[in-house]
Structures are given as C-alpha cells and as structure tokens.
Amino acid sequence: DQQVKQNSPSLSVQEGRISILNCDYTNSMFDYFLWYKKYPAEGPTFLISISSIKDKNEDGRFTVFLNKSAKHLSLHIVPSQPGDSAVYFCAASDSYGGSQGNLIFGKGTKLSVKP
Amino acid sequence: DAGVIQSPRHEVTEMGQEVTLRCKPISGHNSLFWYRQTMMRGLELLIYFNNNVPIDDSGMPEDRFSAKMPNASFSTLKIQPSEPRDSAVYFCASTGPPSASPRDTQYFGPGTRLTVL
Numbered sequence: 001d002q003q004v005k006q007n008s009p010s011l012s013v014q015e016g017r018i019s020i021l022n023c024d025y026t027n028s029m030f031d032y033f034l035w036y037k038k039y040p041a042e043g044p045t046f047l048i049s050i051s052s053i054k055d056k057n058e059d060g061r062f063t064v065f066l067n068k069s070a071k072h073l074s075l076h077i078v079p080s081q082p083g084d085s086a087v088y089f090c091a092a093s094d095s096y097g098g099s100q101g102n103l104i105f106g107k108g109t110k111l112s113v114k115p
Numbered sequence: 116d117a118g119v120i121q122s123p124r125h126e127v128t129e130m131g132q133e134v135t136l137r138c139k140p141i142s143g144h145n146s147l148f149w150y151r152q153t154m155m156r157g158l159e160l161l162i163y164f165n166n167n168v169p170i171d172d173s174g175m176p177e178d179r180f181s182a183k184m185p186n187a188s189f190s191t192l193k194i195q196p197s198e199p200r201d202s203a204v205y206f207c208a209s210t211g212p213p214s215a216s217p218r219d220t221q222y223f224g225p226g227t228r229l230t231v232l
Contacts, residue, residue: 032218032219034217034219034220036223041225041226042225042226043119043206043208043223043224043225043226044158044206044223045223046217046220046221046222049217049218049219049220051218089157089158093218093219102148102160102163102170102171102219103160103219103221104160105157105158105160106157107156107157107158108157108158
C-alpha cells in the first residue's frame with residue numbers, strides 16, 4: 001500500500017514554461033514533506049521541503065504547495081530550464097513515528113524540459 | 116565534507132556469490148539508511164540505523180540480506196547468496212540529529228549499481 005503516490009511517471013515541458021509535479025499521500029500523520037531531484041548515475045539530492053503548518057514554501061524558481069485537506073502537494077518550477085530535466089521524488093515523514101528521519105518516498109516523476 | 120561515500124560504484128557478480136556494499140555516512144550524522152531502487156518499485160527502504168543500532172529492518176527482502184553498522188562512520192549491506200533479481204541500484208543515505216535543519220533531510224550517496232548474472 002503506497003502511502004506516497006506520484007501518479008505521473010513522466011512529464012514533458014517546454015523551456016521557459018511552468019512545470020507542475022504532483023504528489024498525493026494517504027497517511028494523515030505525515031507532517032513534513034520533501035522533494036528530491038535525481039540525475040542519472042547520481043543519488044537523489046534535496047530540493048525543497050514544507051512543514052504541514054504551512055501551505056506554501058518558495059525557493060527561487062521552486063515552489064511547493066501543500067493542500068492538507070486534499071492530502072496533496074505539488075512542486076512548481078518556473079521558468080523551467082533544460083537542466084531541470086531529472087527524476088523528482090516526493091517524500092513524507094511524521095514526527096510521531098518515533099523514527100528519526102525515516103522518509104516515505106513516491107516512485108518519482110521523470111521531468112523532461114525541451115529547449 | 117565529502118558527502119556520503121559508497122563503494123563500489125559498480126559491481127557485477129555471478130548468481131550465488133556474496134556481495135558486500137559499503138557506506139561511509141557524513142561525519143556527525145547519526146542515522147543511516149539503505150535503499151534499493153528498481154524500475155518497478157522505485158526507492159525502497161531496506162533498513163535504517165540510529166546511533167549504530169538497527170531500528171527497522173522490515174524492508175529487508177529476505178534472510179539473504181544483512182546489514183551492519185559497527186561504528187558511526189561505516190556500514191555494510193551484504194547479500195549472500197546473490198540472485199539475478201537482486202540487480203538494482205543500492206543507495207545509502209544519512210541524516211543529522213533531530214535539531215538539524217531542514218528537518219529529516221537525508222543526504223544520499225552516489226549509489227552502487229549491482230548486476231547479478
């Protein structure tokens with residue numbers, strides 16, 4: 001049973017346009033969410049995070065939105081650049097699980113930004 | 116800091132052989148995680164340690180898999196005997212204490228690509 005779902009395996013966007021990557025979760029105990037980016041032959045790298053007390057967090061071209069009632073979060077990249085082409089993983093954690101730093105990952109969405 | 120270090124980067128072995136993957140976490144980090152990535156299952160957590168103690172190994176697929184963390188700077192993941200279905204990329208990640216910011220951020224190594232023939 002997947003607790004974190006990324007229903008779109010892939011997404012293709014034109015350079016300069018907005019990329020929107022979506023993530024849904026089922027566990028209402030999750031209170032912290034992260035996005036990771038992964039290039040081929042490299043490990044995932046942390047991109048941006050959001051606490052459940054917020055509904056938006058912005059860092060440069062990257063913005064994460066959280067809708068707790070819908071158990072949905074999204075990552076917006078504006079404007080998209082060819083270097084953003086990578087696999088993006090959504091991850092979630094809860095502070096009540098007693099397990100420090102244990103993240104539940106989605107299966108990832110492969111973003112392709114075309115010049 | 117050099118980041119999380121994994122070795123080897125690539126491993127090709129034959130079915131039935133023992134395979135040992137190694138990981139050095141970031142200095143000062145007190146939690147270590149082993150993941151397996153496949154096309155079908157994405158990133159699966161195999162086991163994680165907190166202060167060198169295994170906390171949850173429910174993701175370890177079978178008794179053929181074992182992991183150890185003898186000290187704060189070294190961990191191994193062993194597969195014995197290996198099978199073709201074990202072929203995957205294995206990642207190690209570490210994270211700092213609860214006071215670290217941003218919270219729960221795991222730092223990943225480059226991975227070991229394992230091929231079992």
